[in-house]
Amino acid sequence: MRPDGVAVMGSDVGARPQARPFTHDLERRQRLAGEILLSPAAVAIILTSVVPLLLAFYFSLTNYSLLAPPQWVGLANYQAILRDPVFWESLRNTLSFAVSQVGIGIVVVVLVAALFNGYLFGGPVMRTIVYLPQAASYVVVALVWNLLLDPAVGPINSALMAIDWGPIYFLSDPAWAMPSIVVMSMWRNLGYFMIIVLAALKSVPSDLLEAAKMDGANAVQRFWTISLPTIRGVVAFVAITWFLGALQMFTQSYVMTRGGPVNATRTIVYLMYDEAFTNLSIGKACAMAVMLFLLVVVLSLVLRFVLRPKREVS
Amino acid sequence: MSIKNAKFSRRSVLKGAAAGAAGLAAGIYAPAILAQNKFLSIMVLGPDQKATEWMKGALAEFKAETGYDVELRQSDWGSAFQRLLTAAASGTMADVTMMGQVMTPALASRGAFLPIDERLAAWDDTDKFYPAMLQDGTYDGRSYALPVYADVRTAVYRSDMLEQVGVGADALPTSWDEFKALAIKLSKSEGGPLDAPFFSGQDTSVGLMQTFSQMLYQANGSFFDESGKSVLSSEPGMRALEYLVSFFAEGLANPNLVYQGTGPRPMVQGRAAMAYNSANESANAAQNAPEVQQYIVAGQPLSADAGGEPRTIAWINKFGIGANTADPDGAWALLSFIASKEQSAKVAELWGGLPARTDQADAPYLANVDRGFVEATQYAGALPTAPNLLQIQQQVNIAMQAAIRQSGGEAAILADLDRKIDEINAA
Numbered sequence: 001m002r003p004d005g006v007a008v009m010g011s012d013v014g015a016r017p018q019a020r021p022f023t024h025d026l027e028r029r030q031r032l033a034g035e036i037l038l039s040p041a042a043v044a045i046i047l048t049s050v051v052p053l054l055l056a057f058y059f060s061l062t063n064y065s066l067l068a069p070p071q072w073v074g075l076a077n078y079q080a081i082l083r084d085p086v087f088w089e090s091l092r093n094t095l096s097f098a099v100s101q102v103g104i105g106i107v108v109v110v111l112v113a114a115l116f117n118g119y120l121f122g123g124p125v126m127r128t129i130v131y132l133p134q135a136a137s138y139v140v141v142a143l144v145w146n147l148l149l150d151p152a153v154g155p156i157n158s159a160l161m162a163i164d165w166g167p168i169y170f171l172s173d174p175a176w177a178m179p180s181i182v183v184m185s186m187w188r189n190l191g192y193f194m195i196i197v198l199a200a201l202k203s204v205p206s207d208l209l210e211a212a213k214m215d216g217a218n219a220v221q222r223f224w225t226i227s228l229p230t231i232r233g234v235v236a237f238v239a240i241t242w243f244l245g246a247l248q249m250f251t252q253s254y255v256m257t258r259g260g261p262v263n264a265t266r267t268i269v270y271l272m273y274d275e276a277f278t279n280l281s282i283g284k285a286c287a288m289a290v291m292l293f294l295l296v297v298v299l300s301l302v303l304r305f306v307l308r309p310k311r312e313v314s
Numbered sequence: 315m316s317i318k319n320a321k322f323s324r325r326s327v328l329k330g331a332a333a334g335a336a337g338l339a340a341g342i343y344a345p346a347i348l349a350q351n352k353f354l355s356i357m358v359l360g361p362d363q364k365a366t367e368w369m370k371g372a373l374a375e376f377k378a379e380t381g382y383d384v385e386l387r388q389s390d391w392g393s394a395f396q397r398l399l400t401a402a403a404s405g406t407m408a409d410v411t412m413m414g415q416v417m418t419p420a421l422a423s424r425g426a427f428l429p430i431d432e433r434l435a436a437w438d439d440t441d442k443f444y445p446a447m448l449q450d451g452t453y454d455g456r457s458y459a460l461p462v463y464a465d466v467r468t469a470v471y472r473s474d475m476l477e478q479v480g481v482g483a484d485a486l487p488t489s490w491d492e493f494k495a496l497a498i499k500l501s502k503s504e505g506g507p508l509d510a511p512f513f514s515g516q517d518t519s520v521g522l523m524q525t526f527s528q529m530l531y532q533a534n535g536s537f538f539d540e541s542g543k544s545v546l547s548s549e550p551g552m553r554a555l556e557y558l559v560s561f562f563a564e565g566l567a568n569p570n571l572v573y574q575g576t577g578p579r580p581m582v583q584g585r586a587a588m589a590y591n592s593a594n595e596s597a598n599a600a601q602n603a604p605e606v607q608q609y610i611v612a613g614q615p616l617s618a619d620a621g622g623e624p625r626t627i628a629w630i631n632k633f634g635i636g637a638n639t640a641d642p643d644g645a646w647a648l649l650s651f652i653a654s655k656e657q658s659a660k661v662a663e664l665w666g667g668l669p670a671r672t673d674q675a676d677a678p679y680l681a682n683v684d685r686g687f688v689e690a691t692q693y694a695g696a697l698p699t700a701p702n703l704l705q706i707q708q709q710v711n712i713a714m715q716a717a718i719r720q721s722g723g724e725a726a727i728l729a730d731l732d733r734k735i736d737e738i739n740a741a
Binding site (some may be wrong): 065173 | 399580702
């Protein structure tokens with residue numbers, strides 16, 4: 001207990017047993033107040049995340065069509081999914097989309113952020129322009145790109161045909177469909193992730209950079225040996241969140257190609273949607289959702305391990 | 315007075331409670347109150363602005379006749395099935411709902427619509443509908459829907475391009491061989507104007523499956539045998555697929571030419587001169603390139619063999635009564651109003667189809683539609699009314715996409731398709 005009578009938690013435990021009931025009571029009240037304050041958020045999380053997750057797991061073990069009560073089928077949905085070649089094709093599409101988008105995108109994001117950090121003119125205006133696509137919904141962006149890529153009236157093909165290179169059937173040729181969606185998605189996400197990386201670059205201590213400059217390091221060396229290692233954690237965060245988001249790709253595929261041609265752009269979430277609302281197989285769709293959830297958990301753990309900051313290794 | 319010092323008298327608390335209870339009761343009993351006020355709802359699919367405006371006028375006319383206020387709900391075709399499904403599951407389906415060809419058995423088999431057999435038996439207009447179209451609204455021996463228009467397919471041509479190779483509108487093909495010969499004539503390799511004269515109907519929906527289905531029927535094939543087993547890999551199915559694939563293999567069609575759903579279709583753009591389509595091709599020209607509309611001509615549906623019987627398919631769209639309606643009699647009044655002689659012709663016109671009623675065969679709007687489309691109706695059959703057709707048609711479309719790109723042998727593709735369809739039906 002302080003001289004002014006205010007109890008100091010844990011400071012005099014055992015020394016003055018007579019103060020314990022009051023301290024204990026204060027702790028209890030503080031804990032209770034904390035629990036009360038946290039409870040709305042906890043209830044919201046339970047209702048919107050935990051309960052749906054548990055329900056999805058339950059439905060994944062049933063045959064359920066929305067219009068009739070669910071019937072217990074055990075692991076039959078999982079067995080059927082694992083036997084379905086379209087599932088594996090969709091998984092491959094999903095992973096190739098996520099890996100190619102994030103793999104190429106992260107390099108572009110870091111480079112663009114580095115350029116904005118010191119070398120590009122009109123920084124704020126340019127940053128706004130690069131960020132703008134993020135302000136539009138995926139549906140709008142996808143519709144705009146549909147027009148851009150149209151083989152007959154799209155400006156990109158008009159330009160290609162002017163130099164005898166076209167038309168390229170960007171969205172209807174299986175070889176081009178997924179790369180086109182990757183480019184569109186990268187364009188849409190570039191600004192958002194670039195802003196995060198740029199903020200990290202701005203926080204790199206200037207004295208370190210100046211010291212390196214005085215030691216004769218050029219701009220590339222300073223970026224490579226000082227800036228990049230310093231922002232490694234942020235880059236890892238961007239890569240992980242971008243990758244996990246990319247695993248849930250649906251809108252681009254739905255709006256631009258409807259999963260085609262010949263399943264070339266059918267992703268796991270698209271397949272899930274088809275199972276639920278075309279095939280009326282909610283149980284199978286939920287089983288896919290559970291599998292995707294597990295995939296996301298495993299991949300996020302792997303990515304965290306692979307991209308962990310070096311100091312944790314030591 | 316600060317909030318801290320505010321006091322609530324017992325009376326004000328009671329007043330508040332009474333107001334709350336009244337609000338709650340109003341919420342609970344609102345549907346019943348509205349039903350007493352003769353309230354109905356109708357869901358229409360894929361209307362454009364003109365169709366929406368007309369529908370509002372028609373519903374005002376219905377109100378004047380019956381006193382029913384009708385709420386108009388709308389959806390595009392692309393998300394229609396999902397909306398109907400979730401509405402049926404949550405008990406919020408409209409009293410009267412429009413539905414496409416393959417939605418009818420999918421939803422009727424799951425109890426989403428009320429059977430209307432007794433009402434049809436007592437209705438004077440029932441025998442005015444084309445029997446095949448009326449039959450298309452049945453599932454498992456019971457009627458669930460009234461047809462309002464038909465999207466009848468046939469062979470469609472660009473007459474101006476045909477003239478370039480010396481083929482007049484009076485010498486259009488009637489068989490597969492003639493159709494192929496015309497495509498060869500039109501191809502650049504033979505001195506014609508086009509790289510790929512035949513457009514397969516491939517789009518972001520199931521257009522390719524629709525073209526294949528017509529070829530299947532023209533080869534006297536079907537999707538299922540009498541026991542319900544998929545028989546696409548039988549001889550007619552093989553013949554139809556080989557015929558379809560041959561256009562791509564011989565460079566007469568482009569596998570990557572896909573109509574994205576907006577703007578002019580490939581034939582209207584002048585990138586193809588032959589397709590299997592409906593009056594929709596003409597409507598697309600009217601909307602996107604009016605100067606081209608005069609060149610869109612409908613030929614006779616083809617037969618696989620010279621001298622054989624022409625065959626084609628019609629996609630029939632209908633209205634049914636939602637199973638959750640609180641007012642079945644009112645819903646029937648609205649359904650029979652929309653399917654009446656006057657109103658259904660307008661629906662057919664505005665939705666770009668052909669009438670479903672025999673007494674509308676000479677509807678005024680048909681004067682602007684090539685007679686070939688109307689005459690094709692007599693050769694039209696419907697797709698089977700299978701509850702899983704929505705799912706099956708997607709599988710067929712994907713298989714056709716693979717086939718035209720030569721990624722596998724036709725026999726293997728059809729055998730695999732049969733297996734998948736049987737699995738879907740067995741699930």
